[in-house]
Amino acid sequence: MTQFLEVDNLIMRFGGLTAVDGLSFKLDHGEIHGLIGPNGAGKTTTFNMISGFYKPSGGQVRLRGESISGLRMHEVARRGVVRTFQHSTLFAEMTVMDNALVGTHMPFRPNIFAAIIGWDKDDREGARARAREALEFFGLDHLRDELAGELSHGHQRALGMAVAYASHPDVMLLDEPFTGMNPEETRRMMDLMRRLRDDGITILIVEHDMQAIMGLCDNITCMSFGKFLAEGNPAEIRNHPAVIEAYLGGARHVA
Amino acid sequence: MRNLAIFVLGAAALLALPHGLSFSQQEILVFLTLNILLVSSYRLLTLTGEWSLAHVVIMGVGAYASALYTKELGVWVPVSILLGGATAALLAVLLSFPLFRMKGFYFLIGSFAAGEIIRLLWKRFRDPFGGAKGIKGIDPMPDFSIGIYDFDFFEPVSYYYLSGAVVAVCLWILWRIERSPVGLTFHAVHWQDRLAEASGVNLRAYRTLAFSIASGFAGIAGALMAHYVGTINPNSFDVDLMVFVLTWAIVGGTATFYGPILGCVVLTVLNEIVLREMGFEQMRPLIYGLIMILSILFLPKGLESLVQKFAGKRPGKSDTPERSTAQ
Amino acid sequence: MLDLLAQTGLNAVYAASYISLIAVGLVLIFGVMGVINFAHGELYMAGAYTVVLLYTDFAVPFFVAVAAGLIFVGCLGLAMERALFRPLRDNPLGGLVASIGFLMILQALAVLGFGVRMEHIPPVTQSVIEFSDHVRLPVARLYVIVAAVVLLTALWVFLKKTRFGWALRAAAQDPEAAALQGISISQTARIAMFIGAGLAGIAGALTAPLVSVNPHMGHSVIVTAFIVIIVGGVGSLEGAVVASVAYALVHTFVTTFYDGVIADIVGLSLMLLVLIIKPTGLFGSADRA
Numbered sequence: 001m002t003q004f005l006e007v008d009n010l011i012m013r014f015g016g017l018t019a020v021d022g023l024s025f026k027l028d029h030g031e032i033h034g035l036i037g038p039n040g041a042g043k044t045t046t047f048n049m050i051s052g053f054y055k056p057s058g059g060q061v062r063l064r065g066e067s068i069s070g071l072r073m074h075e076v077a078r079r080g081v082v083r084t085f086q087h088s089t090l091f092a093e094m095t096v097m098d099n100a101l102v103g104t105h106m107p108f109r110p111n112i113f114a115a116i117i118g119w120d121k122d123d124r125e126g127a128r129a130r131a132r133e134a135l136e137f138f139g140l141d142h143l144r145d146e147l148a149g150e151l152s153h154g155h156q157r158a159l160g161m162a163v164a165y166a167s168h169p170d171v172m173l174l175d176e177p178f179t180g181m182n183p184e185e186t187r188r189m190m191d192l193m194r195r196l197r198d199d200g201i202t203i204l205i206v207e208h209d210m211q212a213i214m215g216l217c218d219n220i221t222c223m224s225f226g227k228f229l230a231e232g233n234p235a236e237i238r239n240h241p242a243v244i245e246a247y248l249g250g251a252r253h254v255a
Numbered sequence: 256m257r258n259l260a261i262f263v264l265g266a267a268a269l270l271a272l273p274h275g276l277s278f279s280q281q282e283i284l285v286f287l288t289l290n291i292l293l294v295s296s297y298r299l300l301t302l303t304g305e306w307s308l309a310h311v312v313i314m315g316v317g318a319y320a321s322a323l324y325t326k327e328l329g330v331w332v333p334v335s336i337l338l339g340g341a342t343a344a345l346l347a348v349l350l351s352f353p354l355f356r357m358k359g360f361y362f363l364i365g366s367f368a369a370g371e372i373i374r375l376l377w378k379r380f381r382d383p384f385g386g387a388k389g390i391k392g393i394d395p396m397p398d399f400s401i402g403i404y405d406f407d408f409f410e411p412v413s414y415y416y417l418s419g420a421v422v423a424v425c426l427w428i429l430w431r432i433e434r435s436p437v438g439l440t441f442h443a444v445h446w447q448d449r450l451a452e453a454s455g456v457n458l459r460a461y462r463t464l465a466f467s468i469a470s471g472f473a474g475i476a477g478a479l480m481a482h483y484v485g486t487i488n489p490n491s492f493d494v495d496l497m498v499f500v501l502t503w504a505i506v507g508g509t510a511t512f513y514g515p516i517l518g519c520v521v522l523t524v525l526n527e528i529v530l531r532e533m534g535f536e537q538m539r540p541l542i543y544g545l546i547m548i549l550s551i552l553f554l555p556k557g558l559e560s561l562v563q564k565f566a567g568k569r570p571g572k573s574d575t576p577e578r579s580t581a582q
Numbered sequence: 583m584l585d586l587l588a589q590t591g592l593n594a595v596y597a598a599s600y601i602s603l604i605a606v607g608l609v610l611i612f613g614v615m616g617v618i619n620f621a622h623g624e625l626y627m628a629g630a631y632t633v634v635l636l637y638t639d640f641a642v643p644f645f646v647a648v649a650a651g652l653i654f655v656g657c658l659g660l661a662m663e664r665a666l667f668r669p670l671r672d673n674p675l676g677g678l679v680a681s682i683g684f685l686m687i688l689q690a691l692a693v694l695g696f697g698v699r700m701e702h703i704p705p706v707t708q709s710v711i712e713f714s715d716h717v718r719l720p721v722a723r724l725y726v727i728v729a730a731v732v733l734l735t736a737l738w739v740f741l742k743k744t745r746f747g748w749a750l751r752a753a754a755q756d757p758e759a760a761a762l763q764g765i766s767i768s769q770t771a772r773i774a775m776f777i778g779a780g781l782a783g784i785a786g787a788l789t790a791p792l793v794s795v796n797p798h799m800g801h802s803v804i805v806t807a808f809i810v811i812i813v814g815g816v817g818s819l820e821g822a823v824v825a826s827v828a829y830a831l832v833h834t835f836v837t838t839f840y841d842g843v844i845a846d847i848v849g850l851s852l853m854l855l856v857l858i859i860k861p862t863g864l865f866g867s868a869d870r871a
Contacts, residue, residue: 051453077455085453091446101436102443106455108436112464115435116428127436167454306675353858360618364812365857368850371805375850379843494801498682505679537694544686551676551683552669 004029004064004202005050005081005171011058012045012226019045021226022059027171027219032193032203034217036210036237038246042226043206044086044175050204051083051173052076063171078106080170084177088156090163092149096140099148099159100131103166134166138192153180158189165196172196174205178212190216214238222246269419273412281411283527285418285483287520289476292422294503294515295429296472301509302438303465304445305362308497309350309370310473315492316373317343317474318481323383325394325482332396336421336478343474344467351463370497377489389488393481408483418479425472430512432468441465506550508557517558522546585716586838594827594834596723599730602826603785604803605810606734607778609822611659612811613754614774615667617677621685622807623800625779629655629786630795631692634701637790644706648787655783658688659775667775668768685800692797701795726788733781734823741819746773754817806833809853815863824865 005027012020020042027033035043048054050061052073061069068076077083091099108127114120135141138158143151148159157177164172174193178186190212197203207213213220214234222229222237224246230237237243273281297310321339324330330338350369357365377384384390396408396417406413432438443451444461452458481487499522507518525546530539554560604626611619619625632651636642642650666680709721741747752760753770761767793799810829814821829849836845856863 053449073449073452074455074457077453082455083453085450089447089450091443091450093446094442098439098442101439102451102454102456105436105440105443105451110436110440112432112435112437112468115437116431118431120435124436163450163454353854356858357861360816361857361861364808365854367808368812368854368857372847372850372854375843375847379847502679502682505675538690540686541690541694544683544690547683547686548666548680551673551679552666555673555676 003027003062005204006062006065007046007050007059008062009059010046010049010056010061010069012042012049012054013057019226020049020056023223023226023228024059025221025228025231027202027204029202030197030200031218032197032205032216034213034220035204035206035223036213036220037223037229040225041223043223045226046223047083047173047175047204047206050076051081053083077167080168081173082164082167082169082171083173084160084164084175086175086179088153088160090148090156090159092147094148095144096135096146096148096151096159097128097131097144099163100134100144100166101127103134103163104130106167130168131166134162137165137195138162139188154182154185157181161189161192169201171202171204174203174207176207177205178207178209186212270416273415278411280528281415283523285411285415286480287523288415288418288422289480290500290503290519290523291516292425292476292479293473294500294507294519295426295512296469296476297500297504298509298512298515299429299432299441299472300465300469301504302433302441302445303462304448305358305462305466306501307466307469308363308367308494308501309373310469310500311492311494311497312370312373313343313347313470314473314477314480315377315487315489316346316470316477318477318487318492319377319384319390320474321478322390322393322481322487326390327383332394332482336475336482339478339481340471340475343477344471347467347470348463351459351466355459355462355466367494371494374489374492385488387489389486389491390481391486393485393487395485396482414483418483421475421479425475429468429472433512437464502547506547506554506557508559510556511559511563513562514557514559517562521558585714588713588717590834590838591831592717592719593838594830596719596727597834598827598830599727600785600789601806601810601830602734602823603730603781605807605814605822605826606737606819607781608807609811609814609817609819610750610774610781611778613817613819614750614771615663615671615677616757617667617670617674617681619662619778620678620681620804621662621688621800622778622782623802623804624685624688625655625658625782625800626786626803627692627795627797627800628658628688629783630790630793630799631696631701631786632783633787633790634696634703634795637706638701638703644791648784651787652780652784655786656776656780658783659779660772662779663771663775668771689797689800696797698797701790703791703795706791720792722792726785726792729784729788733784737777737781737819746770750774806849809849812853812863813856815865818863818865821863821865825863 003026007023007025010020010023011018023046035046037043045054049056049069052068052071052075055070059069060067063079063081068079068081091102104127107130108123111120132141135144138161140155140159140162143155148156151159157180161174161177177189181189186209193203193216205213205217217234219231219233220237221231222240222243229246230240230243232240273284276284293310293314300307300310317339320342321335324335324338325332354362354365354369378387380386396414398405398407400406406417408414408417440451440456440461443456444458448458503519503522504515505518506522507516508514526539526543530542535542604622608619608622611617629651632654633644633647636647636650637644662681662684666684667677670676670680705722707721711719711721711724713719741751749760749765749770750773752763752765753767757767806829810825811822813829814825832852833845833849836848
């Protein structure tokens with residue numbers, strides 16, 4: 001049977017530097033999959049290739065057996081693979097509600113002629129309902145008239161997820177979702193992610209917070225210097241000699 | 256109910272307005288009406304964060320196209336004005352292929368180059384564009400009567416009513432677009448194009464959409480102008496007018512729908528009426544330039560920010576997202 | 583035919599000389615201040631009118647008038663920096679609008695002071711260097727070529743060898759890092775504005791007897807300068823010089839063999855092509871836009 005999401009021998013070169021070198025891993029439908037590795041391992045580059053932000057130098061990304069590598073970001077998104085960004089990439093100057101409404105772009109595609117005449121009432125209401133639903137899910141509904149740029153850091157991270165969630169994604173690619181969150185917020189966010197998974201959304205997550213990753217993921221892929229290192233469930237990864245070596249070695253370099 | 260009263264009063268004031276003015280002021284009023292459409296259509300493009308320097312030339316495309324359709328093909332003037340707008344929109348779609356490979360400053364300069372090339376082509380090719388002398392004797396709007404009022408389109412008052420009606424409809428459409436999900440998507444493309452793209456927005460398509468709609472309405476404004484003035488040439492659409500459009504938008508402010516209109520009205524009245532009446536004929540560009548500099552220095556968010564202050568509206572809480580003139 | 587080619591080549595060298603003086607100034611200002619100076623053509627115009635006033639009206643020796651043009655326009659640049667670009671440092675679009683306002687003021691002042699008519703300037707020298715019957719170079723043009731070579735070489739040495747030059751280049755590359763290294767941004771901005779404006783001023787002063795001096799003469803010059811700095815790469819001084827030469831060659835030859843309008847179209851198309859293929863220009867790497 002074909003895998004749900006498959007990364008096959010993915011390669012990314014920047015000039016002479018090979019940032020990702022022949023990486024392969026697979027995601028099952030409805031799992032939370034972690035992608036970890038020391039700094040500079042190429043996690044974010046991999047993310048950018050899956051989401052269509054970079055065009056891979058080689059290899060393929062397949063969704064339900066169909067290749068999506070080399071497509072532009074909005075084309076990947078329209079196939080149900082939606083990403084969030086590192087840092088707080090939001091429409092900072094727009095209200096929280098408007099942010100979420102942009103997220104409903106795919107299920108409720110704007111039609112300019114209908115919009116001028118006023119024949120898109122149902123769509124507009126549908127989009128608002130969906131945006132409200134996404135905001136409520138992430139506990140942001142009471143903030144919907146605030147400007148996104150004025151939210152607290154934790155709320156901004158949650159809004160980034162809400163924008164992605166509003167589009168009814170099949171796969172969510174989360175780039176360091178816990179950065180800047182306090183332990184309480186992290187715990188609540190982990191619960192929400194489990195609920196997303198139970199709703200049938202597949203999640204691929206890049207994160208530095210090892211505790212969160214180990215507590216949340218069903219499976220973990222570890223990479224180092226652009227290459228595949230190990231794969232398994234959290235317990236296996238935690239005790240994998242190559243992983244320990246990579247992290248300790250990395251730590252020594254940092255120190 | 257209150258809104259309706261304001262609307263009726265406003266419409267009545269606009270209808271009565273030309274009768275209190277001298278002939279030359281009535282002529283200025285016609286151009287002002289067309290320029291309001293020009294600058295409002297320009298704002299639609301700026302919603303996506305791109306600033307073009309080709310807008311006035313594209314207005315000229317509408318003017319040349321409409322003039323040629325009536326002259327060469329015998330198209331009825333009202334239809335040919337709409338076709339002029341359509342031609343401008345279509346050309347914008349074609350131009351978008353090279354131009355939207357660029358962003359920001361490079362788009363600004365690229366659009367300038369594209370506009371100048373079009374203008375030079377008009378200048379170079381006497382057939383059909385008439386070369387440097389342009390096209391003369393463009394068919395006027397056919398006169399007609401609606402019983403209570405006889406429209407004679409050599410009269411500025413009549414043409415003011417006609418163009419005022421057309422511009423009102425165009426502004427209504429622009430307003431509807433801005434307040435729709437399409438308008439929201441334009442804002443999204445401006446503020447954070449990567450996130451918009453990750454939400455499934457086709458950036459190129461939306462930039463092209465904004466560019467072609469803006470160009471279409473600019474083309475209609477140009478066509479209306481051509482059939483009023485009766486003669487157009489490449490210098491009618493030179494960079495000087497583009498500079499005026501830029502300053503109307505920036506001095507007025509582009510955060511709101513009315514900002515550029517406000518800028519256009521205030522600066523035109525100031526330039527054409529106040530300074531002329533005060534006998535500053537020769538000094539006008541000097542004072543105008545000074546006003547531009549002072550307003551950008553001391554009112555960087557535009558005249559609209561004054562209105563918002565007096566209306567007591569907290570910026571950022573309005574339905575449309577705020578933007579400053581700073582890029 | 584060979585004569586025609588040689589003569590056209592000489593014309594191109596002359597054109598390249600004054601274009602590069604103007605374009606290099608524009609690039610210098612853009613590099614350090616991050617703002618496109620739309621009034622640059624009017625600074626050129628101001629240089630020309632300095633010569634009209636001093637040389638034509640007050641019979642001051644030509645080269646004294648030219649030097650006065652350089653200093654006067656350089657000071658105009660300082661005034662622009664202080665009054666416009668410094669307050670609008672964080673608002674590039676505002677800086678652009680303010681420079682347009684300044685352009686209108688300079689143009690209006692020229693109209694008020696001198697009228698819209700073309701100025702007649704008595705020739706500085708009638709002598710002509712004759713290479714053959716059909717290949718000749720008026721000495722007045724030679725002055726422009728020599729001035730361009732000398733000034734641009736001096737600027738190059740100044741930028742590469744002196745502390746100010748180093749500060750200027752650092753500020754152009756990364757203003758924040760430069761400020762952290764103790765480089766005074768205001769001071770480098772003043773130097774850049776003085777040099778940039780002064781170069782435009784001297785170009786105007788030297789070409790005044792050779793072109794039609796009128797209040798609107800800046801317009802065509804600024805368009806040319808834009809083409810040149812885009813093709814050369816915004817922020818690259820060497821690129822601006824090379825692109826000036828290339829543009830002058832293409833434009834002069836197309837003008838000679840077809841006509842001026844076609845030459846303008848070709849020039850603008852080249853710029854558009856560069857923008858499409860390599861927006862940072864043929865030599866550019868710095869991208870501050």
